[in-house]
Amino acid sequence: DIVMTQSPDSLAVSLGERATINCKSSQSVLYSSNNKNYLAWYQQKPGQPPKLLVFWASTRESGVPDRFSGSGSGTDFTLTISSLQAEDVAVYYCHQYYSTPQTFGQGTKVEIK
Amino acid sequence: EVQLVESGGGLVQPGRSLRLSCTASGFTLGDFAMSWFRQAPGKGLEWVGFIRSKAYGVTTEYAASVKGRFTISRDDSKSIAYLQMNSLKTEDTAVYYCTRVTNCGGDCYGDYWGQGTLVTVSS
Numbered sequence: 001d002i003v004m005t006q007s008p009d010s011l012a013v014s015l016g017e018r019a020t021i022n023c024k025s026s027q028s029v030l031y032s033s034n035n036k037n038y039l040a041w042y043q044q045k046p047g048q049p050p051k052l053l054v055f056w057a058s059t060r061e062s063g064v065p066d067r068f069s070g071s072g073s074g075t076d077f078t079l080t081i082s083s084l085q086a087e088d089v090a091v092y093y094c095h096q097y098y099s100t101p102q103t104f105g106q107g108t109k110v111e112i113k
Numbered sequence: 114e115v116q117l118v119e120s121g122g123g124l125v126q127p128g129r130s131l132r133l134s135c136t137a138s139g140f141t142l143g144d145f146a147m148s149w150f151r152q153a154p155g156k157g158l159e160w161v162g163f164i165r166s167k168a169y170g171v172t173t174e175y176a177a178s179v180k181g182r183f184t185i186s187r188d189d190s191k192s193i194a195y196l197q198m199n200s201l202k203t204e205d206t207a208v209y210y211c212t213r214v215t216n217c218g219g220d221c222y223g224d225y226w227g228q229g230t231l232v233t234v235s236s
Contacts, residue, residue, distance in 0.1 A: 049210055050210075055222050102160040102220075105157075
């Protein structure tokens with residue numbers, strides 16, 4: 001199984017400041033035949049289902065604000081919120097769909113400082 | 114508008130069975146694979162399994178924790194996906210989500226999620 005490890009577990013950022021979440025996979029999720037990283041990021045607010053933010057490691061889902069961006073390749077990935085807004089308070093998960101069982105990071109809780 | 118609505122959750126005793134339904138609207142269910150995920154109270158997300166579309170043979174994959182106990186099926190004519198859960202254990206207590214798997218030519222991510230249904234396994 002591919003183990004996904006996020007860091008940090010939680011972070012507090014001032015409004016308007018940058019928030020950075022890291023995700024490391026125990027093996028590469030880059031599929032060589034199409035050069036795509038099988039990595040997605042989700043946002044989950046309390047009492048709500050997860051919401052897709054980014055797929056293929058760096059492609060923003062339609063309707064997601066451009067302050068959210070994904071980067072990385074192979075085994076190391078980052079989700080960046082360039083200017084934190086109050087509505088971004090949530091838990092963020094990385095998710096690999098490269099192989100089954102599909103697995104998630106443990107989640108990173110983002111709060112306002 | 115794509116919508117997924119889970120139903121069938123509730124309180125069930127250990128060892129009993131429960132069937133969850135995921136009713137889809139706003140798209141043709143038969144064109145997509147469907148996944149099930151779960152989230153235990155206060156915990157993270159766990160993949161349960163998925164069922165591929167007819168184009169990919171309606172094959173299924175499961176997490177080791179549920180393999181042999183859970184079965185995913187689909188009725189494309191009714192636009193419903195199912196999760197049959199047998200021999201339930203207390204550790205199966207969770208909110209269960211169904212998702213539409215985006216078409217990427219293979220096994221992919223969920224682009225739309227339902228609101229979830231709570232399954233509580235307790236005596």
